[in-house]
Amino acid sequence: MLKFVFGKTARYPGYEVEHYQVRRKIRSVSLNLKYGGFSHTTLGVLAQICHKLKLSLLQDYRFYNRMSVPDWLDVGGIHEQSELDLPEKARGSATRYEATEEYEFRYVLERLPIAIEDYKFIDYGSGKGVVLSFAADYPFRRVTGVELSPMLHQVAEKNIEEMHRHQKVNSGPVYSTLRDATEYEMPERPHVIYLFNPFGPDILEGVLDRLSRHLSDVDQPSYLLYNNPIHHQVIENHGLFHKTASRMGGKWFVYATGNEQ
Ligand SMILES: C[S@@+](CC[C@H](N)C(=O)[O-])C[C@H]1O[C@@H](n2cnc3c(N)ncnc32)[C@H](O)[C@@H]1O
Structure with missing residues (x-):
């Protein structure tokens, strides 16, 4: 646990550079507050907690699933x-x-x-x-x-x-x-x-x-x-x-x- 909080790791080993994930998450929450607003951020954080608890609730609200781009832009998805x-x-x-x-x-x-x-x-x-x-x-x-x-x-x-x-x-x-x-x-x-x-x-x-x-x-x-x-x-x-x-x-x-x- 301490290693995760204070050390560098990759969420997707092989795909991602090792970095301080906790610092990134804290920054990510503050950026969502700044650019996305309070309710967007609260729902995003709750969705993340549900994900960690393996509950399928609120998953559409995870920051990752809620690209801020408008519907008329086709940008999403992952293509191997x-x-x-x-x-x-x-x-x-x-x-x-x-x-x-x-x-x-x-x-x-x-x-x-x-x-x-x-x-x-x-x-x-x-x-x-x-x-x-x-x-x-x-x-x-x-x-x-x-x-x-x-x-x-x-x-x-x-x-x-x-x-x-x-x-x-x-x-x-x-x-x-x-x-x-x-x-x-x-x-x-x-x-x-x-x-x-x-x-x-x-x-x-x-x-x-x-x-x-x-x-x-x-x-x-x-x-x-x-x-x-x-x-x-x-x-x-x-x-x-x-x-x-x-x-x-x-x-x-x-x-x-x-x-x-
Ligand atoms: C991780 S995606 C990034 C997409 C976009 N820049 C973004 O950030 O949303 C990397 C992209 O690089 C393209 N790519 C890979 N090799 C390339 C090359 N030699 N020249 C130009 N594009 C390349 C891939 O097809 C892919 O679309």
């Missing part, structure tokens, strides 16, 4: 890597599709010391585009997703259309592009880059090499938000980014280029 229409050579490195939790994303993003309107946003391995919909709520100059699965990219394009139809885009243009992350050419501008553990070390190194070419001469720092940073060592060994923060009990790492703290 074997179900995705990925090119064979990339399959070994790719992870499964699952969506980021909105409140965690907002919390980490809102703590960056930046004027968001000076930045472009990019999600490598953007899936159905849920994070693009979160980022488009902020005044980024542009929001881009890079996704390798045609099936998920198609859903993302539909979601982007819906976001426009419901007038939910507060950023510059929003795109989903269908390609391998190592092949994306980014403009030489400051970026907020997002990774939700999308691929293994080989692809990550290729992405970092390309980012070095595009970001090294940009004066303003760029930031990298790495959710579930299983391959963080690759980033730390590469040298383009240095770590500036650890969030959600260590489930997220934040990196910056240059001398930024």
Whole structure:
């Protein structure tokens, strides 16, 4: 018990980086209070207690089951890597599709010391585009997703259309592009880059090499938000980014280029 409270563990060993789960849970409750309100949070906590007691009551109210995204966005579910229409050579490195939790994303993003309107946003391995919909709520100059699965990219394009139809885009243009992350050419501008553990070390190194070419001469720092940073060592060994923060009990790492703290 003490080890669980004070030590780092993974809820899903093999899928998840070890982190302080209790700290993450406390932060998660405070974020649900901040963004979701009191009754949403109370029901979520009660649902979690029922789950622990193996009671089937209130399970629809668990935070995980209550994605805060609107009904007209198709973003949910988990698609195992074997179900995705990925090119064979990339399959070994790719992870499964699952969506980021909105409140965690907002919390980490809102703590960056930046004027968001000076930045472009990019999600490598953007899936159905849920994070693009979160980022488009902020005044980024542009929001881009890079996704390798045609099936998920198609859903993302539909979601982007819906976001426009419901007038939910507060950023510059929003795109989903269908390609391998190592092949994306980014403009030489400051970026907020997002990774939700999308691929293994080989692809990550290729992405970092390309980012070095595009970001090294940009004066303003760029930031990298790495959710579930299983391959963080690759980033730390590469040298383009240095770590500036650890969030959600260590489930997220934040990196910056240059001398930024
Ligand atoms: C864990 S999901 C994250 C989805 C989305 N970013 C989110 O946070 O909601 C990882 C995604 O990375 C994609 N992916 C895996 N390898 C890739 C690659 N080499 N290039 C681009 N996308 C890739 C997968 O198809 C999957 O959709």
